[in-house]
Amino acid sequence: MIEARFRTLSVAATAALALSLTSIRSQAEPAFGFELETDVTYAKGKITTDGKVTERELKLDVYKPAVDKGAAARPAVILIHGGGFQRGGRRQAPYKEDGAVHSRMEDYARLLAPEGYVCFVIEYRLAPQLPEPETALDADWLLPMEEDLTDAGMRRVNYARSSLKLPPLEGEEGKTVVWKTILSAAEDLRKAVEYVRASAKEYNVDPERIALGGHSAGAATVINTTFGLDTPVAAVFPLSPPVSAIDVDKAIGASDxxxxxxxxxxxxxxxxxxxxxxxxxxxRDLGANYELVWVPGFPHFYPTGAVSLSDDATRMSVGERVTKFLDEHLKGAGPKETK
Known part of the structure; x- marks a missing residue:
């Protein structure tokens, strides 16, 4: 009798605690400088399921500055995760390698939203879903597949697949899967840019001040979307990009x-x-507006707090570097906020 009553009380207490935590969590986000909207559909993309081409919805999460009432239209940042085009998502456990714990795109969103940026953390089609891109596999801005997908690149792809307990992608068939995924990712990021522009009023965003950022496969996708698919944006910050697929000589010209x-x-x-x-x-040859910085002591994964060094002799964390870069190129370009 006592045990049964204790179990009943424990269940009730657990439920109450869960409800309390939910309430605290919903209130805590504004306290930390941002509000969160999850699972927003921004587009659809074709994938292959059981040998048939179908469509799946593509989702994003929105991190908005907590105090937005009366503010002028804000700059926006679209963030895209890495994972060798095989793994990852909008909310995931941090990657770890050689003792380093990686900051996720949602961590960058939590850093930037309190600074006045509306951040969109997106998902995209991954290789295990066998995506089917609309872009031709030999589009004029692309390198030949066999030339671009080097042994080093495929090793990284299969390293990511091993974490999912998936068999390695090998030979021309395996490379074709990766190639289609690279192109599909660029298309999905372009669709995200189009969605943010179309929803500018809803999210209080200035459509002329949109930046793209990503790590690894996400960084390669930022480059492909911006320069390969000619998607106009205000600034980009690729973190550790493998520069996959794009023919730099053809895709990047004097007008970029x-x-x-x-x-x-x-x-x-x-x-x-x-x-x-x-x-x-x-x-450099084109005199383009770019900055190259490096993160000493770290492997492919590193946190926002890691030190970064630049050839202009500045030393600051990666997070500070990204924020400073965005402030320089996105803030001050639009109308000032009202008091």
């Missing part, structure tokens, strides 16, 4: 002036170290 912050870690992946110099040389 999108401010770009490139971040590379000291012990980054070979696929990153091999290809970032290609895009920086092209940008």
């Amino acid at each position: 002036s999108t401010p770009t912050l490139l971040v590379v870690s000291q012990n980054d992946e070979p696929a990153v170290r091999e290809k970032v110099p290609v895009i920086t040389k092209k940008m």
Whole structure:
């Protein structure tokens, strides 16, 4: 009798605690400088299920500055996660490697939203879903698949797949799956930009002040979307990009002036170290508006608090670097906020 009553009380107490925590969580977000809206559908994309091409909804989460009433239209940042085009999402456990714990895109959103940015953390089609892009596999802004998908790049892809207990992608068939996923990711990010522009009034966003940021596969997608698919945005910050698929010589020309912050870690992946110099040389030759910084002591994964160094002799955390870059290129470009 006593035990039964105790169990009943325990269940009731647990339910009450859960309800209380839910309430605290909903109130805590504004206290930390942002409000959160989850599971917003921004587009659809084609995938292959049981041998048939179907469509799936693509979702995003919105991190909005907590105090937005009376504010002028704000700058926006669209954030896209990494994961070798195989894994990841809008809300996930941090990646870990060589003792380093990685900051996720939602961590960047929590950093930037209190600073006045409306942040959109998006998901996109991944290789295990077998996406079908609309872009031709030999579009004129692309490198040949066999030339671009190096052994180093495929090793990273299969490293990500091993964490999902999926078999490695091998041979031409495996490379084609990766290639289609790379193109689909760029299309999805472009759709996210179009969605944010179309929803500018709803989210109190200035459609002329949208930046893109991402890490690893997400960073490559930022580059492909901006320069390959010619998606006009105000600024981009690719973090450790493998620069996959894009033919830099064809896709980046004298008319491309999108401010770009490139971040590379000291012990980054070979696929990153091999290809970032290609895009920086092209940008330097064109006199483009870019900055290259590096993160000493870290592998491919690093937190927002990691120190970054620049050739202009500045030393600051990655998070501070990204915030400063966005402040320079997105703030002050639109109408001032009303008091």
